[in-house]
Amino acid sequence: MDPVTIKDIAHALNLSTSTVSRALRDSYEISPETKRLVMEYAERLNYRPNPIALSLKGSSSKALAVIVPQIANNFFSQAINGIEAIAYNRGYHVIIFQTHESYEREVANVQQAVSRRVDGLLLSLSSETSDVSHLKALIDQGMPLVLFDRVAGELPVTQVVADNFGGAYAATSHLLQTGRRRIAHLTIPPYLSITQERLAGYRAALEQYGVPFDENLVRYGTFGPDEAGPLVDELLALSPPPDAFFTASDRLALGCLGALHKRGVDVPGQVALLSFTNSQSAHLLNPPLSTVTQPAQEIGQLAAERLIELIERKHKSTGPSTMKLPTTLVVRESSRPLPKLVM
């Protein structure tokens, strides 16, 4: 029960493969009668062109590569969801790669994607990646590429990101408005563009409110397991200790909340907590968690749309652009205003 080929049809109808091919593509060179015959027969046999043969011949493989650090992460799985939706509608398939935050695997995955002849790449940098020459090479080859979320500003490619600066600014401002002054920032590895933007937003808000920046209050996580606990301990040991935690990832948020629970710290009485997260259950946590959410699915959709545009009218390159989508601050119990407002 092997798949039907063009040859089978040609043979059965006593035609040449070229005629069948043209008939199926509705070429003007083929008589309506012949077309009808071929189409009907192909329909009956449920003929599907072999995409592999197509990609061998032509250039297009109708496949996109998505390279992300981790699938099992709310943000990325939501983004992939958006990517897949767009890709499916436009007739593309999605091949997924995980870098597990490793630079080496990122390079290897890019290689693999290229040799699979994908039509384009969607990539979110691993936290280890500081050298982006592998991507430069891609761009020089003319491979369509769109970066999302964790991008590299210096690369001349289309990038889709959330407004990390704005999100962090809004979050920090909110904490300041609720009376906190010692705001700790638990964040992700410093190489990442998003880390820097969030840090910048955090600093900008501090400055706006005349609160001096204290680098002791900024701690970098590593995506390792159980990393939040020690960081929280270090921060709580400061004097004066922080009165708020602003964290930059799902894992840090949950880890931090868990650590605070375990140490019997009252949230938000003793410290407030506010986090970047795409978790669906922030409102059900104890206490309900104030969050900055990124439009993960929209980011994925937009990135996929841009990429497909790039692929389909490669000539008319509109030039690289960075698209920034707004984040949403949702205030909940974990950052409730302090009873006595200092301001």
Place this chain on the structure above:
Amino acid sequence: MDPVTIKDIAHALNLSTSTVSRALRDSYEISPETKRLVMEYAERLNYRPNPIALSLKGSSSKALAVIVPQIANNFFSQAINGIEAIAYNRGYHVIIFQTHESYEREVANVQQAVSRRVDGLLLSLSSETSDVSHLKALIDQGMPLVLFDRVAGELPVTQVVADNFGGAYAATSHLLQTGRRRIAHLTIPPYLSITQERLAGYRAALEQYGVPFDENLVRYGTFGPDEAGPLVDELLALSPPPDAFFTASDRLALGCLGALHKRGVDVPGQVALLSFTNSQSAHLLNPPLSTVTQPAQEIGQLAAERLIELIERKHKSTGPSTMKLPTTLVVRESSRPLPKLVM
């Protein structure tokens, strides 16, 4: 800067493509000297065989299809994580498809996967799927196939699942032991094997404790948005109302907890809550949620391992088997024993 082909090497070295091909595959027919030349040159040019040409020619495409209802779901993203890990180690790629719980898309995705000439399929049924003839056809074609999580028992294929019966039995028993007698079961669409197994586990536990089964207490969700609220209302309106909710999915768990919060129902005082979920934050919810977790990543890994075995020694088919992995009951605050135990 087009990718290097065997022809380029052949031309540069004044050899035929066949010689180069054989040299690269280290064939005994080629002289050591020629091999060395070819290998070195290929190395220098960073030659990578075109996988598309390989798949066209031979049989193997070194790609696996994964078809799941939803990527943005803790269970599935964790499972895919496991799949990808194994696949990567064995040199396979993973192409992801989402059915969005639609039977039509499931069929279309299977078609697409086949025409992409993947070497094998990993599939978790959509909730709409009751007819599995599209999978029967696959099996008849000899396409390696492994079902996981949402399986179809009647199919003669390898299946990897969690012990849903056991998990539900343990969960229900626990609720009974803590003094609950009117245990509602909010579950997913009834076609699914896992739904039936969980229901069976639930009933078995009831029977064990001599509590009559009341079908009014069982409600089926549809994966729609905000479906939990109405179901909770209906159940709370029963007389006597339930004293526990046992839910069968992440979404139902969170939806249910949210609905109970909103209605001011005390958990676990008024009703207990216990859920199947792979959420990472169950212990941080308010109240901390008692859960049955499935070993999602292990299920993915095991399924991928089985599939690759199937692919690589297609001849020695060990016959279909069902592998069942244990679930874990974690008791937390949301199912705290009632103050006055009836038993």
Place this chain on the structure above:
DNA sequence: CCTGAGGTTGCAAACGGTTGCGCTAAGCCG
């Protein structure tokens, strides 16, 4: 010196499809 074997290498077909071009027959015009 001829023959045959063994060791190397190249030719060509094949995978499934697309496409430039050539061929045939019919129709049209002068």
Place this chain on the structure above:
DNA sequence: CGGCTTAGCGCAACCGTTTGCAACCTCAGG
């Protein structure tokens, strides 16, 4: 009625690789 156009179709090359088989050379044995 002859030549030209044109519709409709087939031949063959091509994408990159593998592989059966033929071809060639060298050398040893008879």
